[in-house]
Amino acid sequence: MARGFASNYRIVLVAATVMVSLAGIALRLVHLHVIDRERLTSFVEKVRRQIVVEPARRGDILDARGKFLATSRSQITLGVDPQVLRAEDESKWPELARLLGMPLRDLETVFRTKVRPASAVPTVGDAGGPIDLDPADAEPDGGRRIRWAKLGEGIEEETYERIVKLGVRGVYAPPRVFTRAYPSNDLAAHVVGFVNDEGVPVQGIERWADFYLRGQDGWRESEKDGKRQELAQFRVREIPATRGYDVVLSIDSVIQHKVEEELARVVAASKPEKATIIVSDARTGFLLALANWPSFNLNEYRSIPATEMRRLRNIAVADVLEPGSTFKIVPAAGALQEGLVSIRDSFDCSLDRIEYKGRMRELPREDHRFTHPLTLSEIISHSSNKGAAQLGMLLQEKRLHDYARAFGFGEPTGLASIYPEAGGLFAHFSKWSGSDITRIPMGHTVAATPLQIHYAMGVIASGGELLRPQVVREIRNAQGETVYRFAPVTRRRVISDGTAKAMTTMLARVTVQGEGTAPVAAIAGYEIAGKTGTTQKLINGRYSSQHHIASFVGFFPASRPELVISVIVDDGHGPNGGTGYGSTVAAPSFKRIAEQLIQYLDIKPGGAALARPLFALEGGRP
């Protein structure tokens, strides 16, 4: 710059400074745009991306008649962003407060508190890590602008709609959540089960059928702006939630209710430790009722004290007991099936010991003294221990073992795993002791669940087949269409139809006055087949004469069985505080239930004459 008034190098220096700065900025731009791109972009993705989950509604659990046993209620929580309130909406506040049912003064307090003081700002999250707070909401003094303050929970859909119509800006509800409700409270509690507060199905059908009930959460994938509001124009994906399927049970609320009433009566009368009543369809194996005591209210499972957790226990499937005399159907049916005996064959039931495989075996004691030889039929109807032992000896270890297994002892029933099921204990015959051949036939040293005992009797009722216990009838979609129907499942044929008929005839004598152990279970005009059981409980390793498990397992009408009913009372007491025998504690309950169900289900004495299925598989009631 050849000028007299300004030196050249000075302008060059200034110009060079500016140009170097510009070059520096250009380099920085290349760095930001290209070189450092990935790292910075990942941060932005995280900040911008927004996935809003729309929870799916869990399906309902219905009983056989369509009554709700479990359902989902949508729950609306309402809150306010005090930062965006408009002054012109202030006139609507009183109406809003009225709709919410809160004093206007409280509402105003919430609305006017816009900043949380620094002292109240949490710095550490629940997980111990730093919490994610929007820096844009920071106040210079360290306080924080409130962006969400709760106004109310569990708001009715209708109220919510009116609040929306009121249109107070800043008042809004996040996506609704569903809460599980059990309209029938404690009805069939152990079968229905429950979902805990974390949404995890804990037990019962809730757990087993979770796959069907759960549904598919929907979501909205979009971007949010710096104020965390959704940018709807950048919504990439919107998947609506899919409602879960409904599960229809074979449980009939009415029957279940009657059964639970009866259970309550048994409990009140005999003060047992626990008790179970099971009712199932004799021909299909579907459960109509299953009740345990103690039980609980599904809506209040949270308030069960820790010491009372046993109330959650599904005794019918989880607890094992010695079946006792009800097990005698196994050696009897086995010996008949094998052609080792006929109904009229008689046995000397006054012997104390008998020779078996070259050794004298001691026979178990009897509660009664039988002075004359007992026929097979009488062994069953009088429940002779010595007779049962001799039947076992006729069968010998292997066949007795195989028949017991065939009747379902020692293996889980395969009931939809509504509760961790016990398989029971039934040792392999190679492990039996010398006395087992005389004790197992009377149901000792066998451990079985009430459900196993029930379905073993079901073998006789069904004409010789072991059925799988089932409780789920069908799965329905949101439109009420049947998606899947569960058919009756036969696990195996155990005995022939003829043997079953013969067994039925003998079991029907049990309730005949003057012949059987349980005439109390008799119902005029109906042939009731069944078997009592009274087992001494093992207390501290010894059989106690004070503590018994009383049971009555039976079915009717004998000529064409429709219902199998089991009543098992653990450590109950007879009338006047006496021993709780199967005949005094369990059999009367059986009768009362049977009488009610005869009326309710309109069961004719002949049964067979009607030749109609108890329940149409279509799920409707006859």
Place this chain on the structure above:
Amino acid sequence: MTHSAVTTDSVRPRLSLSPVAVIVVCAVALTFLGITILFSASAAFKQGPLFYVSKQLVGVVLATVVAWVVSRVDLELARRYIWVVGGVAALLLVLVLIPGLGISVKGSRRWLGFGGLRFQVSEIGKLAMVFCVAHYLAANQTRLADFWRGFAQPLLIIVSFAALIVLEPDFGTAALTFAVGVSLMFLAGARWRYILPAVMSAVVAFAVLVIHNPNRLRRFTAFLDVEGNKQGGTYQLYQSLAAFAVGGTEGAGLGQGRQQMNFLPEAHTDFVFAVVGEELGLWFTLGVVIVFLIMFIAGLVHLRRAPNLFHYLLVAGCLLLMLLQAVINLGVVTGILPTKGMSLPFISAGLSNLILMGMILGILVNTQRSWGKPGAGLSARGLEEVTA
């Protein structure tokens, strides 16, 4: 005043190929880019983009009028009334400090308003400072080696303007004013041994001001670790950096940017360049830098023809006002410099910025017109100054 504005244009070349023409074309291009990007940048704002774009268009029209008027003014005449120019600017800078008159935004009282329009007074102040300092240095060009007349007095002028701006407070503009003023002293030939201590003490003073104010200090320390403070103090700066990254080389596309959706502060004004970065990508951001570079080079070429020291310093001052402001803005937005409110010439939305740039362009066109005339700079005053 022999060469008045009414002289015919026959002797000088048309604007077509002159350096100033290049600058004007560049300015128009940047302004056009600014309006385009404003559409997206203000999309998330309450009043909507049309509100901002129409406001900006009004600003462009006003700036054009201002540029035209300034380009026709006789600069020698303006020099005669230098006290008026400096006095009015100083008065405005004082007025804006008075509560009730000055409009305060976020704690800074920087604006004077007429109706719906607001004007940032320091923009006038900057230019007036350049004008006054150029005039003073030209008038005293033979005494520049003298401490009092060649250094202390011009520095006093600069510092008075800068001080008034600091009071608003507006440290960025004050620093820019000071830097441009001292550059002019340096260009005029002030001694190194005066300039260097002055710059040093200014840096120290600035440092003291920063350290003294905890808020400012926090912002500065946060700047030193943008990454570590991204959830806190530098969240917004980090959003700006991220915008460039998202844009990549190709850009997200016009209207496809998201950072202005409440992530970026001042997306349409101070941080508008980040929106350019996100929506248009590397080629455009580099393009903007290159356009500024072209403008600067063209300005330097133009400067070679300056007829006297006053014109030389005036044009150099105008160029520096434009370029330094651009450099500071780009430096802030790309995270090289600590965050300072400074608009990007021609591109940022805002009336004040446009008017100032209009004035600067007006001065450049004015000089382009007058320098081409025979005997330019050979006014009586010019001769006096050289021989004084």
